[in-house]
Amino acid sequence: MPINKIVINKFNFILISAILLVACGSAPNQEFELNIKSRKVINQESQIRVKTGDHVILNFTTDEEGSAHIDQYPNAKTNISPGGNWKIEFDATKSGRFDLKFVPGGRISFANTGDGATGINASGSLFRSPTMITDQTFTYEVGDDLDLKTIKYYNHMKRSNTGKLIIDSNSDLSGTFEIEIVGKGAFDPDEATIKPGTKVTWTNYTKDRQMVSSGEVPEVVETEANIKLLTILIE
Structure with a gap:
């Protein structure tokens, strides 16, 4: 086979391979x-x-x-x-x-309602639980990078109920920390200072479905049920 044909065939093979590689690498x-x-x-x-x-x-x-x-x-x-x-x-x-x-x-x-550096105040940016029926739980582990931050959260089903976690490596609270969802979707306690690495567990003790979301309550007007x-x- 002539040398120029070999060169052309090799070039075509490389070109086709490159096209296929790009096509496979992109998300459909x-x-x-x-x-x-x-x-x-x-x-x-x-x-x-x-x-x-x-x-x-x-x-x-x-x-x-x-x-x-x-x-x-x-x-x-x-x-x-x-x-x-x-x-x-x-x-x-x-x-x-x-x-x-x-x-x-x-x-x-x-x-933009989030923290300028981390965006932790944006709704759902850190966590959002699935819908929890009675006695179901949701657990979130606080990362080490959140030391000296405040994590705000709210009840997605009853948005007037809010809470916050103050993260401080000097806190006495660590390990596992439980928050109860009671009454009409309120948090008990609704504020705590805990160490990074703490596993926070919300438990739904109400008869209604509840959902916990990190961040500030999104600004919504004239809202009916989802x-x-x-x-x-x-x-």
């Missing part, structure tokens, strides 16, 4: 069109399925003003209103089942 997009009518998604099944690592795009049209968000993905949210096209984009980094919810009339503020639109299954 999973895009869905969601038409909300009468507070329901009318053009999709009750569950959509994606894989961990996918870049997910949800395009919305709606007949009612409000906001949409995905549980446990704090940045996956958007305000929506009739006559426009709205979008949520997020990288599927967590596996599990996550609810896409609609808040009729609710408008989310996208102002309405589940569908479930996103991330495998």
Whole structure:
């Protein structure tokens, strides 16, 4: 075989390999069109399925003003209103089942409410529990990097109930620390000073479902109850 043919074939092989490598290295997009009518998604099944690592795009049209968000993905949210096209984009980094919810009339503020260095005051940036029924628990371990920080948190189901954890390596409290959810979703105690590395456990002692989220309560006005639109299954 002539030398020039060998060179061309090698060049073509390298070029094709490079293209395949780039294609395999990029996260695939999973895009869905969601038409909300009468507070329901009318053009999709009750569950959509994606894989961990996918870049997910949800395009919305709606007949009612409000906001949409995905549980446990704090940045996956958007305000929506009739006559426009709205979008949520997020990288599927967590596996599990996550609810896409609609808040009729609710408008989310996208102002930066977080700590300038760490963002720990942004809603859900450190943790958000699954929905807890009676006697269920949720545990969060405080990282060493949070020393001398204050972790704010709130009850996602009853947002007037808030609490805070003051992190201080000189505190006497360490190991495991329990917070009870009682009454109408209040925290007992609602404030504590603990060491980094402490495992904080919230236990739901009420008859209602509860959910604990780190950060400040998102600014939402004219909010009705969250309405589940569908479930996103991330495998």
